[in-house]
Amino acid sequence: MPNDNSTPLAQEFVSFAVQAGVLRFGEFKTKAGRLSPYFFNAGLFDDGAKLGRLAEFYARRLIDSGLQFDMIFGPAYKGITLAAALSVELARHGRNVPFAYNRKEAKDHGEGGTLVGAKVAGRVLIVDDVISAGTSVRESIAMITAAGGTPAGVAIALDRQERATDAKGQEVPWSAVQYVSDELKLPVVAIATLQDLLQYLHAHADTPLSAYAAPVQAYRERYGI
Structure with missing residues (x-):
């Protein structure tokens, strides 16, 4: 059994x-080709109530962190919704911060460019659902730096705590x-x-969820860091 060091949040x-x-349980194939006993799909925070509650968790965790x-x-695409929702939630907590996001393809009319929203400046928090390979974070850093901002950190919903793979899949x-x-x-x-x-x-x-404890523990032992 894991150590009882989890926070209430x-x-x-x-x-x-x-x-x-x-967050679902069963057998799912990951991008790395692993068979995982659980799957986290943040795209299913797909209505106002769930998205608002998710933003509340992000805000509370960030406030607790002191970052x-x-x-x-918010990097396209999931990060766009997360950045907007988090900005609204932080305003509810009395902290009104601007947000921006990127397009996947540059726009050649109107205001043009790939960045949308507030001018990127100062210390910039990147918000996403998970970090799978770090590619999105590296791309975000490049865009933020090029626009004159300074990357300050990354906020995610779930840290999978598993070993990454390199470009060759190793x-x-x-x-x-x-x-x-x-x-x-x-x-x-x-x-x-x-x-x-x-x-x-x-x-x-004492619930049906207990059946997944052993498979998730085994997965953690096989692929965990």
Whole structure:
């Protein structure tokens, strides 16, 4: 059984994700070709109530972290909705911060360019659902820096805590989150981790969810960092 070191906020978030059908259990093939016993699909935060609650979790986690930032940047596509929702939620907490996002393709009419929203400046927080390979973060850093801003950190919903793969598909001894933190020198703030998910499953031993505790634990032991 994992150590009981999960925060109440993380446990509350995992419970919410399970109830919303965003965090599912079974057998799923990941981009890296692994068979995972769980799947987290942030695209299923697909109505106002769920998106608003998700933004609340991001805001609470960021406030707890003490991470300082002047604006929010959401990389296309999932990050766009997350940045907007988080900006609204932070305003509800008395902190009104601007946000911007990018287009996948540059616009050659109107205002033009790839960036939309507030002028990118100051300390910029990147918000996304997960960090799979760090590619989106590297691209965001390049856009933010080119526009005159300074990347301040990354906020994500779930840290999978599993070993990443290189360009050849070979496992490496660090996770994508560790790569962003150690190599790109950006702090990463996650609402919850795979360890928090395990803690949640073990805490529900008297429910059908308990059947997934062993497979998730085995996956963590095989691919975890």
